[in-house]
Amino acid sequence: MTQEELGEMIGVSRQTINAIEKEKFDPSLNTAFKMSRVFQTTIEKFFFYEK
Amino acid sequence: MKAKRRKVIIQLAIWTWTWVATLAIATFGPNYLWEDRTILTICAVLLNLLNGGLMIHANRNLFNHYDELERKIHLESMGFTLGASVVFGISYALVDQLDLIHSDAKIGILVFFIGITYMISLLINRKRYL
Structure with a gap:
């Protein structure tokens, strides 16, 4: 799946997906839930809280 | 999403250019188009204000689409x-x-x-x- 396709599915731009991947931007809870739904997994598998 | 984005950008461009045009009319109209007829000057300024409001609305639509x-x-x-x-x-x-x-x-x-x-x-x- 491309960044463009994922972005289309969850309603954000390709650049936003890229920024999330590069850890330059923390997505909202809403976007995080949508991403986890697309990949049929839980948010914890995607995002880790680092102090 | 891209088609909708294109649509709101075009709307914003239209209202921005018409705002610039109505501003030019309100600025130069009293001297070059209707020779200081106050009522026409007031109408031109009001038209520019109305157009400005619509431009802000179009800008808000674009922002909500981000x-x-x-x-x-x-x-x-x-x-x-x-x-x-x-x-x-x-x-x-x-x-x-x-x-x-x-x-x-x-x-x-x-x-x-x-x-x-x-x-x-x-x-x-x-x-x-x-």
């Missing part, structure tokens, strides 16, 4: 531009009051400053996040 990262980038740029413009505007008015500049302070200078500051802060924020 995703969360785009909104963050624009909001940070707007916040910085607002602060810088208040500081610059007050200093500019002060140097005019104290007669430290030869000409009178002009609103166009402040508008130019706002535009340039917003563009530069947008570029910096885009580089930071994208």
